[in-house]
Amino acid sequence: MxxxxxxxxxxxxxxxxxxxxxxxxxxxxxxxxxxxxxxxxxxxxxxxxxxxxxxNETVHLDASVSEKGDVTVDPATSIAFPNVLKVQSKSPLPDFTLVGLGVRTVSFLGIKVYSVAFYADLQNPNLKIPKSATPDEKIEHIVRNTTCALRIVPTRSTSYSHLRDGFMRALQARMVLSRQRGQLTQEEEAEAQSPLRKLKSMFPNTALPKHTPLELILLAPEPEHPRTLIVRDLGALHNDWVAREFVMAYFEGDGISPPLKKSVTANLEQFGY
Missing domain, CATH: 1.10.287 (Helix Hairpins)
Structure with missing residues (x-):
């Protein structure tokens, strides 16, 4: 009990x-x-x-932002996400704006695995997006041109290895799709293998208690440097394709979490100039 x-x-x-x-x-x-x-x-x-x-139970993950108006609650799980995410880092990171959130479910029973929120640095001057662009075009432009983040919060106790296996399956499917579309060269595929192995190895074989956030941060592109994907507190990898496509996998079609895709799409409807 x-x-x-x-x-x-x-x-x-x-x-x-x-x-x-x-x-x-x-x-x-x-x-x-x-x-x-x-x-x-x-x-x-x-x-x-x-x-x-x-x-009436709401899980607040950040005491500093638990006041009314500072969080948005996932209605499917009652998990609250800060509207502005501040990440402590040795290298300064921008404040992230909450773009959308939703629940990830599995099996025909709709078992709730985690809530996930998508954040981005929407103040980046490189985000020159016309308002007339489609939501999918806006999402891709944001992912390709600015720092963004995924915050994943398990609804039940799980393990890092369980989440890792899901991430790897999503990237493998993304690689097959990119190859079919002619968007991935043989050279890019070969270069991605070592970063993929590093991503797989950085997750420990330990439990991840429910309501414990896991943050993955995609840094903005830098001239002559590959994109960096940071798994907070676990490590980082440097590869344009792996870093970018990890985030894009959440928005392909209906997405890994259809409610997340729907939320982000709705919130970007009027975004742009």
């Missing part, structure tokens, strides 16, 4: 015990059928209280 339910259960059990004692001392001891009926009533009460509490 969760810690949330323990006080409720203890109070209900105390009430049951007191009622039974009073009945015993009054020579009106409950019959066996009556006692059996009491158990489902008790657990039904506990579950009803838990359901009522869960409807």
């Amino acid at each position: 969760s810690r949330l339910l323990q006080p409720v259960a203890q109070r209900l059990l105390s009430t049951q015990t007191l009622a039974s004692k009073r009945a015993f001392h009054s020579n009106i001891r409950p019959s066996l059928p009556q006692r059996n009926l009491l158990k489902p009533v008790l657990w039904g009460s506990i579950l009803a209280v838990a359901a009522a509490l869960s409807l």
Whole structure:
């Protein structure tokens, strides 16, 4: 039983015990059928209280931005994301603006794996996007031209290796698609192999508790330098294709998280000049 339910259960059990004692001392001891009926009533009460509490539960990940108006809550998971993400780093990073968020689900049962938010440095002067561009064009322009980030928050306890396997499958599928479209040369594919192996090796074989954020940051392009993808607190890799396509995989078609794609698309509808 969760810690949330323990006080409720203890109070209900105390009430049951007191009622039974009073009945015993009054020579009106409950019959066996009556006692059996009491158990489902008790657990039904506990579950009803838990359901009522869960409807109002919001998980705030940043105490400094937990005030009303400073966060946006994923309605599917009640996980809150800061509207402005500030990342501490040795090299100065811009403040990231929340562009959209959504839940990642798996299987036909729609099991919720994590909530994910897409952030970008929308103040970058290189973002010269006409308002008439399509949402997909705007997303690609942002990913190609400025610093952006993905913040992933598991809805249940998982492991770094489980997330890593999902990332690698997405990149492998992205590579096949890019090759089919003629957007990936043999030289680029060969150069991507070492960074792909590095990405796979940087995730530890340890647990990632639920509601613990994992941030992946794509740095803005620099002249004569490959793009950098940072897995916060775990490491970084340097390769144009891997770094860029890791983020773009979230927006191909309906995306890895269709609610994320829908949210980002809607919020970029009026973005541009």
